[in-house]
Structures are given as C-alpha cells and as structure tokens.
Amino acid sequence: MNFLEEKILRDGVIKEGNILKVDSFLNHQIDIDIMRQMAYEFKRRFRGVNVNKVLTIEASGIAIATLLGDLYDVPVVFAKKSQTANSTDDKYVSQAYSFTHKKMNNVFISKPYLSATDEVLIVDDFLADGQAAHALIDLVHQAGAKVAGIGIAIEKGQQKGGSILRSEGYMVESIAIIESMDWEKQTIKFRNQPEKPLGDTNLTQG
Amino acid sequence: MNFLEEKILRDGVIKEGNILKVDSFLNHQIDIDIMRQMAYEFKRRFRGVNVNKVLTIEASGIAIATLLGDLYDVPVVFAKKSQTANSTDDKYVSQAYSFTHKKMNNVFISKPYLSATDEVLIVDDFLADGQAAHALIDLVHQAGAKVAGIGIAIEKGQQKGGSILRSEGYMVESIAIIESMDWEKQTIKFRNQPEKPLGDTNLTQG
Numbered sequence: 001m002n003f004l005e006e007k008i009l010r011d012g013v014i015k016e017g018n019i020l021k022v023d024s025f026l027n028h029q030i031d032i033d034i035m036r037q038m039a040y041e042f043k044r045r046f047r048g049v050n051v052n053k054v055l056t057i058e059a060s061g062i063a064i065a066t067l068l069g070d071l072y073d074v075p076v077v078f079a080k081k082s083q084t085a086n087s088t089d090d091k092y093v094s095q096a097y098s099f100t101h102k103k104m105n106n107v108f109i110s111k112p113y114l115s116a117t118d119e120v121l122i123v124d125d126f127l128a129d130g131q132a133a134h135a136l137i138d139l140v141h142q143a144g145a146k147v148a149g150i151g152i153a154i155e156k157g158q159q160k161g162g163s164i165l166r167s168e169g170y171m172v173e174s175i176a177i178i179e180s181m182d183w184e185k186q187t188i189k190f191r192n193q194p195e196k197p198l199g200d201t202n203l204t205q206g
Numbered sequence: 207m208n209f210l211e212e213k214i215l216r217d218g219v220i221k222e223g224n225i226l227k228v229d230s231f232l233n234h235q236i237d238i239d240i241m242r243q244m245a246y247e248f249k250r251r252f253r254g255v256n257v258n259k260v261l262t263i264e265a266s267g268i269a270i271a272t273l274l275g276d277l278y279d280v281p282v283v284f285a286k287k288s289q290t291a292n293s294t295d296d297k298y299v300s301q302a303y304s305f306t307h308k309k310m311n312n313v314f315i316s317k318p319y320l321s322a323t324d325e326v327l328i329v330d331d332f333l334a335d336g337q338a339a340h341a342l343i344d345l346v347h348q349a350g351a352k353v354a355g356i357g358i359a360i361e362k363g364q365q366k367g368g369s370i371l372r373s374e375g376y377m378v379e380s381i382a383i384i385e386s387m388d389w390e391k392q393t394i395k396f397r398n399q400p401e402k403p404l405g406d407t408n409l410t411q412g
Contacts, residue, residue, distance in 0.1 A: 028286065030272065033279075035276075062268040070238050
C-alpha cells in the first residue's frame with residue numbers, strides 16, 4: 001500500500017452514496033507532506049515524459065499543481081470555472097458537468113497561457129467520470145498543444161473516467177485507485193497497482 | 207524596487223477602471239519563481255512570528271499559500287466560497303462582498319480545520335477593500351484562534367483595506383503596494399516600503 005492509500009484509510013471518511021471525504025488533507029485542509037510526496041510520485045511516474053506546463057482546474061487541484069510546477073520548474077495554469085458564457089475571443093472555452101454541484105460549468109483558459117508548443121501535464125485531485133479531465137484535454141487541443149499525461153491523486157475506479165481516458169491513449173497515473181468502498185463497514189479496497197521498475201527512487205528524497 | 211514590483215511593471219496590464227491584470231503570473235498562469243520568492247519574502251518579513259497554519263481563500267490564494275505552507279512545513283487551509291447558505295453546525299461561516307463578481311459570498315471553513323491553539327498566517331493575492339481578509343479574520347476568531355499576521359502579494363493602497371487592518375492592530379505585510387495607476391500612460395506608482403533590517407537575507411537562498 002502506498003503513502004496516499006495509507007493516508008486515505010487513516011483520515012478519509014466514507015459517506016453514504018459512495019462519497020469519499022478527504023478534506024482533512026487534500027481539498028480543504030492541505031497536508032503539505034502528503035502533497036509533496038504526491039508531487040515526487042508524479043514526477044517519478046512520468047519520468048522520461050517532456051513537460052513544460054502543469055495544468056489543473058480551480059480550486060482543489062491548485063495545491064498539487066503548484067508543488068508539481070515547483071518540482072518541474074515550469075509554469076502552472078489553472079483553468080477557471082464560470083456559469084456565465086463569456087466572450088470566447090480571448091479564451092479557450094469548454095464545458096464540464098459537476099456532479100458535486102449538479103450543474104454545467106464553463107471551463108476556460110485565456111489564450112496566451114496555452115500555446116501550440118506546450119507539453120502539458122494535467123493534474124487534479126479526483127477522477128470520477130472524467131468530465132473535468134476531458135474539458136482540460138479539450139482546452140489543450142484547442143491551443144494545438146500536446147497532453148503529456150494526466151496525473152490524478154484519487155481515481156474512483158468504479159466510475160468510467162479512467163478507463164475512457166486510457167482507452168483514448170492517454171497516460172493516466174492515479175496514485176490511489178479506489179476499487180470499492182463500503183459505507184457501513186467503512187472499508188475501502190484499492191486497485192492493485194504493480195510498482196513499475198522506474199529505478200529512480202532517489203527522486204523521492206528530493 | 208523589489209522583484210514583485212519589477213514583475214508587475216514588466217508583465218502587469220492596467221485596464222480602464224483602476225484594474226490591474228496580473229493573470230500572466232499570479233492568478234491564472236502562475237510563475238513559480240515569483241511565487242517561490244514571495245513565499246521566502248513573507249517568511250523573512252514575518253520572522254520571529256509563530257505560525258502553525260497558513261490560511262487563504264479559494265481560488266487564487268491557494269498557490270502562494272501552498273508554497274508558504276511548504277516553507278513553514280505547516281498545514282494549509284483554504285476557506286471555501288458559496289452563494290448558498292449552508293448549515294453552520296459543522297462550519298465557521300462569514301461573509302465577504304466580491305467587487306469583482308458583484309455579489310455577496312458566504313465564506314466558510316469546516317470546524318475541525320481551525321482550533322483555538324492555531325496561530326494563523328493569512329495570505330492572499332490581493333488586498334483592496336479588505337472584504338476577504340476580514341472574513342478570514344472573523345473565521346479565525348470564531349475558532350478562538352490567533353491571527354499571526356496577514357501577508358498580501360499586491361495591496362491596492364488607494365483602497366481602504368490595508369489601512370483599516372493596520373489600524374485594527376494586525377501586522378499586514380504587502381510585497382507590493384500600489385499608490386496610483388494611470389491607465390492612459392500605463393504607469394504605476396508603488397508606495398515606498400523601507401527595507402526592514404531583519405538581517406536574515408540568507409533565507410532567500412533557501
């Protein structure tokens with residue numbers, strides 16, 4: 001079991017309706033040690049992949065994106081959400097349905113901050129149905145840029161986002177993949193992810 | 207002139223209506239070098255001040271709060287905004303008017319993430335009328351915690367937030383304070399901030 005899976009078992013809370021609350025360390029209060037370890041783990045898993053920009057979506061992806069940008073020493077961009085349709089002259093605009101808030105959001109990036117030469121590592125805290133990830137991919141493609149990979153903290157393996165993205169050919173690396181959760185027993189089963197022999201374990205020591 | 211003032215002059219854009227756009231490096235695309243320098247500069251200015259938590263408000267304060275939390279090695283909390291009035295049983299709730307979006311927001315923090323023993327450094331990207339800062343202070347006080355200080359990237363010196371907060375006795379450190387802006391000439395005048403003899407310049411070398 002890796003550090004994030006252990007942290008989820010220790011501090012995550014399963015709520016009725018297949019909801020995992022991790023706001024004590026991931027998306028409200030931020031455990032800096034866990035975030036730092038996630039940044040190193042993404043860098044390890046995406047070893048050999050060229051990255052010159054880290055992209056996420058506001059708000060809870062910003063912390064991990066910032067530490068990852070710090071590690072790669074590349075700019076970070078966070079896509080913004082808005083319910084109102086803005087002028088698209090100076091923006092790339094896509095849409096994503098938020099299951100949490102039960103509404104459709106416009107997701108946008110000002111055009112100067114994505115360009116055709118960018119190799120973009122997309123990161124986010126959660127992957128479920130892949131709505132946010134697909135909106136970000138759409139924005140990257142509108143700019144003529146390349147998706148270098150997709151790094152996710154927690155993937156909900158029962159939902160279809162991860163398998164769709166992988167079938168589309170994207171390199172998706174999720175640090176923890178939840179195979180199933182049991183609310184009554186408060187148990188979580190993670191998908192077994194065989195350790196890849198990347199041979200660069202020193203990275204995690206900074 | 208310090209690094210942030212220089213960056214603002216180089217890459218900031220003055221828009222009609224006293225608006226300064228810094229989204230190429232601060233609140234849409236994030237320049238990691240500038241963010242890192244800001245984190246070191248806050249740590250330098252708040253030297254000798256006990257801090258065991260960094261607090262900001264979503265979304266654009268999260269990047270600087272994360273790097274500062276990384277530097278202090280303390281947890282980061284970001285207050286969330288919501289237009290709907292939530293149950294307050296498990297949350298501290300305050301209000302802040304957003305001049306950008308011309309609406310009143312509820313600002314809240316789940317109660318477990320602020321406690322009476324916390325010494326909280328509040329950070330944000332902008333300080334204008336002080337609505338967000340006062341909401342965050344209110345949340346800290348509701349928890350019985352202490353405001354250790356307030357760190358701001360860019361203060362709009364013509365607006366009243368900074369002077370009110372200082373008159374209330376808070377230690378407010380703004381890396382750049384804009385005294386005046388001229389849209390037609392595209393010029394910015396910064397308030398002169400005498401270098402304080404903190405004697406710990408090595409901090410900026412990490």
